Amino acid sequence: MLFRFLILGLDTSIGDIPLRLIYFTELILFIGLYQITSRFSRQSLILGTALGIGGLIAILPGALYIIRYNPEDAVIDVTFLLIYLFEPLAIVAFVVALIRRLYTEKKSKKKRSRDVH
Numbered sequence: 001m002l003f004r005f006l007i008l009g010l011d012t013s014i015g016d017i018p019l020r021l022i023y024f025t026e027l028i029l030f031i032g033l034y035q036i037t038s039r040f041s042r043q044s045l046i047l048g049t050a051l052g053i054g055g056l057i058a059i060l061p062g063a064l065y066i067i068r069y070n071p072e073d074a075v076i077d078v079t080f081l082l083i084y085l086f087e088p089l090a091i092v093a094f095v096v097a098l099i100r101r102l103y104t105e106k107k108s109k110k111k112r113s114r115d116v117h
Helices: 002-008 016-037 042-069 079-116
Strands: none
Touching: 016 042, 016 079, 042 079
16 A cells, blocks of 8 residues: 555556555565564564465455456455455554554663662
8 A cells, every 4th residue: 555656656557466466565564564573472473474364365366367367457356355454454563563662662771770770
């Protein structure tokens, strides 16, 4: 959703396969940011794997149909609509992990400064 405007600008003419690749790349980026922010914890690995598999499930059926049958019109299949659920979940997970990490770092710095004095 974000890369589409960064890469293409306001030009909206993009094929179905590149659009699916852009959405999946964004999903993988936010999953990676989430896992880095949460220090590759078990929870982040499980959630990241679930979101990644969900993203593949959302993108592959329509992409395979497009490659196989080469339709003239745009193809919006029901599974592709799942990407609009998985990507915001990955963004929310990243933001929550970032806030949690910043909050725990501030809390630990405060605790260390009390111990020194």
